[in-house]
Amino acid sequence: MEQRDTANQREVAVMDGAEALETRFCDLWVMPDGRMGAAWRGLVFALTDGDRIDISQSAVPVQTCRTTAQVQRSRYAVISGATEAYVLVEGDRAVCDGAVVALRGAGIKVLRMGRYLGDPPEGVAPDWFVRIATVPDEAINAALAGVFDRSANDPTPSLQELRIRLLETDLLAARQREAGLQAELATLRQRVAATAEEAAFQQALAEEALAEEQRLRAWAEKQAAAPVPRPAVPPRLQEEVALVLAMLLPKLQLVRDSATVVAVEFAGRRALWRALGELHTSAMPPAGWKKIHAAEGWWERHVSNGQDDAGRVYARRSDGGGWDVLVSHKGDQPRDLAWLARQ
Numbered sequence: 001m002e003q004r005d006t007a008n009q010r011e012v013a014v015m016d017g018a019e020a021l022e023t024r025f026c027d028l029w030v031m032p033d034g035r036m037g038a039a040w041r042g043l044v045f046a047l048t049d050g051d052r053i054d055i056s057q058s059a060v061p062v063q064t065c066r067t068t069a070q071v072q073r074s075r076y077a078v079i080s081g082a083t084e085a086y087v088l089v090e091g092d093r094a095v096c097d098g099a100v101v102a103l104r105g106a107g108i109k110v111l112r113m114g115r116y117l118g119d120p121p122e123g124v125a126p127d128w129f130v131r132i133a134t135v136p137d138e139a140i141n142a143a144l145a146g147v148f149d150r151s152a153n154d155p156t157p158s159l160q161e162l163r164i165r166l167l168e169t170d171l172l173a174a175r176q177r178e179a180g181l182q183a184e185l186a187t188l189r190q191r192v193a194a195t196a197e198e199a200a201f202q203q204a205l206a207e208e209a210l211a212e213e214q215r216l217r218a219w220a221e222k223q224a225a226a227p228v229p230r231p232a233v234p235p236r237l238q239e240e241v242a243l244v245l246a247m248l249l250p251k252l253q254l255v256r257d258s259a260t261v262v263a264v265e266f267a268g269r270r271a272l273w274r275a276l277g278e279l280h281t282s283a284m285p286p287a288g289w290k291k292i293h294a295a296e297g298w299w300e301r302h303v304s305n306g307q308d309d310a311g312r313v314y315a316r317r318s319d320g321g322g323w324d325v326l327v328s329h330k331g332d333q334p335r336d337l338a339w340l341a342r343q
Contacts, residue, residue: 012038013052029065039092062092077124081257085134088126096128098147106143109133117267184338237263249280251322258327268306295340
């Protein structure tokens with residue numbers, strides 16, 4: 001195992017009660033009550049004797065803690081899809097927010113960010129994912145150079161400088177994102193009558209804009225990360241999804257980046273396979289599917305992603321007697337419905 005000796009990191013045993021989950025290097029933080037804590041998946045847990053943290057106990061957000069050092073180390077990796085890609089980020093929320101800021105500042109469209117639930121690729125233990133429109137890897141690396149490739153000897157920007165940089169770069173990106181969402185909503189209005197569905201879309205836009213503003217304000221309190229090389233990401237889970245569909249569910253055809261979504265955002269896939277298996281043997285959507293009025297011919301079902309009920313599956317009968325299937329997340333629903341309506 002890699003050996004490190006840094007002031008702001010420590011090798012920590014991650015426990016869930018009496019069960020040992022893993023041993024990994026974690027960033028050290030000073031918690032609001034003065035106790036030393038270690039960060040794991042965006043939360044800080046109290047560090048106990050034997051360098052242990054118990055995730056069944058209470059924790060506090062990283063934003064409420066004080067760092068024990070000026071520089072953090074983090075890694076990132078990229079999973080590329082046909083039209084979209086995932087940037088997998090190891091570190092706390094501040095590191096992920098910094099990556100989002102850098103990507104948007106480089107003109108790369110950021111679609112969504114969230115907790116990473118898939119298997120860790122070699123050399124990286126991701127805590128977060130950033131979903132973006134597909135661009136060449138060189139463009140992603142160039143955009144993130146200021147976040148992950150900053151020399152440890154470079155002066156750390158002041159809090160005021162970070163806030164100014166955030167407001168100048170990210171508020172502009174937020175306005176551009178809001179303009180894109182408004183354009184998608186205008187397209188939907190042309191197809192759908194003034195019903196409750198339109199009100200739901202408007203509410204989703206307002207909530208997303210509010211969440212965006214809150215993320216931008218939170219990031220202004222954090223610092224960028226120091227460099228670590230980016231390893232390649234093996235496509236094992238994507239190959240597994242493709243093999244299951246080809247061998248067991250040949251009547252189903254995944255569209256867009258569904259296979260990548262399953263590999264990255266689903267910690268457990270049992271509920272998904274059950275729903276797809278029922279669909280595979282049916283001429284009409286089985287019980288539990290709801291017709292989408294905004295997209296003719298499409299049906300929707302909620303499924304568990306292994307963590308909560310945020311998984312979404314959309315299906316439509318294809319010309320060959322099978323089904324076209326889009327697997328996604330509820331956070332992308334306004335954008336997904338706009339895409340389905342255009343098909």
